[in-house]
Amino acid sequence: MASHSAAKKEALEPRVVLERFLPYRLNVLASLTSNALAQIYAERFGLSIPAWRVVATLGQYDVRTARDIAAHGVMHKSTVSRAVSSLEQRGLIVRRPNQDDRREELLALTPEGRTIYDALAPQALAFEDRLVSVLSPEELETLGGLVEKLTLHARSLAPEGEGEA
Amino acid sequence: MASHSAAKKEALEPRVVLERFLPYRLNVLASLTSNALAQIYAERFGLSIPAWRVVATLGQYDVRTARDIAAHGVMHKSTVSRAVSSLEQRGLIVRRPNQDDRREELLALTPEGRTIYDALAPQALAFEDRLVSVLSPEELETLGGLVEKLTLHARSLAPEGEGEA
DNA sequence: CATCAATCGTTGCCAGTGCAACTAATAAGG
DNA sequence: CCTTATTAGTTGCACTGGCAACGATTGATG
Numbered sequence: 456m457a458s459h460s461a462a463k464k465e466a467l468e469p470r471v472v473l474e475r476f477l478p479y480r481l482n483v484l485a486s487l488t489s490n491a492l493a494q495i496y497a498e499r500f501g502l503s504i505p506a507w508r509v510v511a512t513l514g515q516y517d518v519r520t521a522r523d524i525a526a527h528g529v530m531h532k533s534t535v536s537r538a539v540s541s542l543e544q545r546g547l548i549v550r551r552p553n554q555d556d557r558r559e560e561l562l563a564l565t566p567e568g569r570t571i572y573d574a575l576a577p578q579a580l581a582f583e584d585r586l587v588s589v590l591s592p593e594e595l596e597t598l599g600g601l602v603e604k605l606t607l608h609a610r611s612l613a614p615e616g617e618g619e620a
Numbered sequence: 621m622a623s624h625s626a627a628k629k630e631a632l633e634p635r636v637v638l639e640r641f642l643p644y645r646l647n648v649l650a651s652l653t654s655n656a657l658a659q660i661y662a663e664r665f666g667l668s669i670p671a672w673r674v675v676a677t678l679g680q681y682d683v684r685t686a687r688d689i690a691a692h693g694v695m696h697k698s699t700v701s702r703a704v705s706s707l708e709q710r711g712l713i714v715r716r717p718n719q720d721d722r723r724e725e726l727l728a729l730t731p732e733g734r735t736i737y738d739a740l741a742p743q744a745l746a747f748e749d750r751l752v753s754v755l756s757p758e759e760l761e762t763l764g765g766l767v768e769k770l771t772l773h774a775r776s777l778a779p780e781g782e783g784e785a
Numbered sequence: 786c787a788t789c790a791a792t793c794g795t796t797g798c799c800a801g802t803g804c805a806a807c808t809a810a811t812a813a814g815g
Numbered sequence: 816c817c818t819t820a821t822t823a824g825t826t827g828c829a830c831t832g833g834c835a836a837c838g839a840t841t842g843a844t845g
Contacts, residue, residue: 468738470680478653480767485650486694487774488643515635529651558810558823573633583642589773598766602645608754609652723793723840
């Protein structure tokens, strides 16, 4: 129906300008930060991205289920399941079946896991500080609010649980 | 040297609050948008994320090398190489050796590739509109500037070319 | 020129991950 | 209760994608 590059109007088809296309830019920025951060916990602690996320979640919340972690981090449940298995084998976390609902397992860091977390957390925060050092406190505050707003909206756009890492 | 949870100060080890930890939040947001966008070009056009990025780049720039696309999108060169092969087999792009430097190949969309791009671009832009509909024009402008600033800085933090997708 | 280094792109290999099917447990409905 | 639907988590399978080694070409050095 629309323009067919035939009539006199010569209406150019719209182009996506990647440098201004937000999904693309967000992915590039996320990749850059993710890769840089991964160097820290991969090289020094042998943690994959999903494993780090599990450790980070349990470090913050002490006890969570795998499902919580997956939903919170937009990861596939199988991804979390494997990360949990590997962390358990390494003795960094423990699983305890929830007696009120024996389908789910409550996860928590072991003392060794906590030790690693305590070593990692300052480095992660230091990395974040370096990353945002180009922003003023006000800019950082603004960015946080905008990201939050977009994330809430994006979650509503994709109701089903999906993931990556 | 620092706190050892021993003295009278009882200094709690620092914790990473994921809801405020920018790398995590950026990844969650990028995953959400990426997954939602991928539904469009995967289901309707059978394009993977790397393939879509190649098509999008060539759609915008007409001619680029694989290396350009990889560096621009923070993708591994092998990822781009395979996406290019698959797109070529499907007749969506053509490769032309650069006679000035026969190591590199100039990539461009075929008419069929351009047709797909012309069909995809409006949908991608419509998705972006929906995504940012929760932001005012000023907020969007602000966000763009902050993302740009952060991306430039993050690229300098990770000098070596790395990738994902 | 001859050699060595660097760069573009490809490919074999393997770790990682999404998907779908599965088990186990719980909830809902009759 | 018994049946059916739903949910938490696991796993086989296939595919994706990163890594590193490679071939081909170009550039840099002497």
